[in-house]
Amino acid sequence: MLMLNKNVMGEEYKKLINILSEHCDCFAFVERRQLMKNEKERLDYITNLTTKIQGNLIKTNIQSKWETTALGGGNTAYVFYFELNDTTSEFLKEKSNSLFEWHNPKLPEDLMFYQNDKCLLAGCSHEGFFMVDEALWNSFLLS
Template sequence: MLMITQDVKGERYEALIDVLLEHCTHFASVEDRRRMEIEEERLAYMDVLTEEIRWDLIERTIVSEWETTRLSVDTAYLYSFHMNYRTVQFLKERGRSLFSWIHPKLPEDLMFYTGETCVLAVCSHESFFVVDEEMWERIRLDE
């Protein structure tokens, strides 16, 4: 995996999401419980935020690690969604860049998967993402 510290913004972000639609089966995002003042309220906010893609939700699980982060004690909610035209529109309308997916406005740390393999994972608050080299070549060729 390549580590990239430059954000992908605007039209390039939208083009990236389109390429990921062609190659990915699902995506995930994270709600870190350490950042929730009142957990029930934050979960209700997430339900409202994702209302238009609720039928695309695969699962919401509690995790202590994900592609870019490992928590020693605390946990987070991992939301996994099918990748399709509806969820792509959601990603494009809510975020304007990879690093714009950050608490409190949005969930954090987008991850995109082809089957069980993560091909792109963002660590929004630390301003980097990792991407599969083969996927990065596809993305760059489609620019």
Template sequence: MSDKPGMGQFILVVRKDLFLSFQAKLVLSRLSDSLIAIREQFEWPGTILGGGEPAIVCYFKTDNHAKKILKEVSNSLYSWVQPDLPEDLSFMKGNNLWLVNTSHESESYFVTEEKEELEEILGIRNIKIKQK
């Protein structure tokens, strides 16, 4: 996660129908200083629930405090799965999606047309790229 301007915010999702570990609750508590909003939603980037209870989607500022915690807690996008951690860590720039992550499916994608960003993404070691 770079310190580039415009990184904006990120989300974490808590499914009400799944157990949430003490560690996951602690992560959310530690991130509270960066919290923007909490909303109940049936959909979020990469996921649409087919019914049942809505999930709790937490919106956070991508500030230095939050980045430090995210880096300490996990070194993999796909470890953000309940019960161990909140789900689907995804990032936005302003109101636009930037990195969408569906953790339990081990699937992520970037939304960008900026050449410099694309070159940086393509340069990430061990990343598998499928281009549209």
């Protein structure tokens, strides 16, 4: 995996989501519990935000680590996993105009994309980096 500090924005962001949609079957994002002033209200906000794609929700896990982050001190986060298809791809493009725009409070954090449980892209928006499979990144650059 390559680690990049370049934000992907605008039409490039939409192009990246399209390429990820061709190569991945699932995406996820994170809601860190320690950032929630009121957990129920925040989870309701996320449910409202994702109303159009709730039928594509695969699972929600409580985790202390994921591709870009390992939380210490017993902290945990909700990680929401969704099918990646035309509907959810459009959702990702409608809700944001950039890979690093995925962060609290407007949106969940740390978009991740998977193919058969293998992560091909994992963002860490609030720290301004993402990791990406080299072959997928080359496909993006050549498109």
